[in-house]
Amino acid sequence: xxxxxxxxxxxxxxxxxxxxxxxxxxxxxxxxxxxxxxxxxxxxxxxxxxxxxxxxxxxxxxxxxxxxxxxxxxxxxxxxxxxxxxxxxxxxxxxxxxxxxxxxxxxxxxxxxxxxxxxxxxxxxxxxxxxxxxxxxxxxxxxxxxxxxxxxxxxxxxxxxxxxxxxxxxxxxxxxxxxxxxxxxxxxxxxxxxxxxxxxxxxxxxxxxxxxxxxxxxxxxxxxxxxxxxxxxxxxxxxxxxxxxxxxxxxxxxxxxxxxxxxxxxxxxxxxxxxxxxxxxxxxxxxxxxxxxxxxxxxxxxxxxxxxxxxxxxxxxxxxxxxxxxxxxxxxxxxxxxxxxxxxxx
Ligand SMILES: NC(=O)c1ccc[n+]([C@@H]2O[C@H](COP(=O)([O-])OP(=O)(O)OC[C@H]3O[C@@H](n4cnc5c(N)ncnc54)[C@H](O)[C@@H]3O)[C@@H](O)[C@H]2O)c1
Numbered sequence: 001x002x003x004x005x006x007x008x009x010x011x012x013x014x015x016x017x018x019x020x021x022x023x024x025x026x027x028x029x030x031x032x033x034x035x036x037x038x039x040x041x042x043x044x045x046x047x048x049x050x051x052x053x054x055x056x057x058x059x060x061x062x063x064x065x066x067x068x069x070x071x072x073x074x075x076x077x078x079x080x081x082x083x084x085x086x087x088x089x090x091x092x093x094x095x096x097x098x099x100x101x102x103x104x105x106x107x108x109x110x111x112x113x114x115x116x117x118x119x120x121x122x123x124x125x126x127x128x129x130x131x132x133x134x135x136x137x138x139x140x141x142x143x144x145x146x147x148x149x150x151x152x153x154x155x156x157x158x159x160x161x162x163x164x165x166x167x168x169x170x171x172x173x174x175x176x177x178x179x180x181x182x183x184x185x186x187x188x189x190x191x192x193x194x195x196x197x198x199x200x201x202x203x204x205x206x207x208x209x210x211x212x213x214x215x216x217x218x219x220x221x222x223x224x225x226x227x228x229x230x231x232x233x234x235x236x237x238x239x240x241x242x243x244x245x246x247x248x249x250x251x252x253x254x255x256x257x258x259x260x261x262x263x264x265x266x267x268x269x270x271x272x273x274x275x276x277x278x279x280x281x282x283x284x285x286x287x288x289x290x291x292x293x294x295x296x297x298x299x300x301x302x303x304x305x306x307x308x309x310x311x312x313x314x315x316x317x318x319x320x321x322x323x324x325x326x327x328x329x330x331x332x333x334x335x336x337x338x339x340x341x342x343x344x345x346x
Pocket of ligand 1: 009
């Protein structure tokens with residue numbers, strides 16, 4: 001199968017690209033290379049005859065049309081997005097332009113492409129979304145595919161909007177789509193502005209490790225390579241029009257996650273131990289969602305997918321990866337906004 005992956009130079013998109021090529025799929029990586037995009041993430045497959053890269057922006061409909069015409073993919077996996085909640089608080093406009101208008105452009109381009117080709121049976125567009133569209137949970141319960149949409153940040157609202165557009169294009173125009181909503185990912189190539197890399201890299205530098213509020217917010221963590229496996233399963237075997245919740249069944253309070261990382265660093269990089277002395281509680285994120293948790297019963301029952309990596313093992317692999325890949329993360333720390341406290345302009 002030839003798959004057009006949007007956002008394939010990002011964190012999750014690049015894991016999908018690497019896995020899809022390893023599985024023998026041809027992959028066209030469409031990415032604008034924003035501040036979050038990095039071609040080093042796909043360097044391991046760049047020389048493969050199965051891989052092609054197209055620098056294009058999904059805000060530009062003509063650019064998407066040209067890529068579709070040039071490569072004639074059998075399927076589209078849509079991951080390109082503005083993805084950082086803190087940046088969405090300071091500057092929501094880019095999130096509306098890429099996540100909403102860009103997704104609309106992609107849907108229209110895909111609809112046109114699919115119709116021109118005589119509506120081929122096997123074609124599908126897979127929209128990759130987040131559990132943040134469901135809002136914030138109390139201490140109990142988990143999100144199912146039937147949970148009401150209740151986004152609370154500009155990022156989550158923009159992703160919710162794109163989910164609605166994708167469903168509408170399926171119902172109204174018959175566009176063959178599948179959707180998935182995933183919990184927080186972590187692992188190799190995670191951009192150094194997100195919580196887990198911030199903790200690891202600040203600890204290595206002997207800098208304060210910021211924890212928002214009291215660190216009591218709960219996230220449900222999934223190793224990124226397990227997510228990529230789930231996404232290929234949804235793309236190839238998911239039921240059209242259906243959405244799938246994907247999660248690691250690995251809930252942790254932020255403060256406990258940070259302490260787990262510090263303990264791993266004490267063991268794997270004892271210089272500077274104990275690293276938890278660097279923890280500093282800082283002003284909370286405005287509108288900070290208290291808890292996310294995914295009920296992955298549907299994807300487990302229908303597609304036989306389950307996470308293969310525990311949180312303890314995944315964090316160990318992640319710390320080892322950052323310790324061994326300074327040449328990847330060091331240059332990214334110089335990109336705009338990285339290392340600054342963002343999301344306080346509410
Ligand atoms: N990171 C998570 O924990 C998580 C969880 C669930 C769902 N998601 C979703 O998965 C997708 C990928 O997330 P990620 O963490 O890999 O994001 P990321 O920020 O690491 O990567 C996004 C990629 O999209 C590209 N991009 C941004 N705007 C673009 C545009 N206008 N045109 C073309 N390319 C553009 C960037 O250059 C980058 O390579 C997003 O849709 C996100 O909402 C993320």
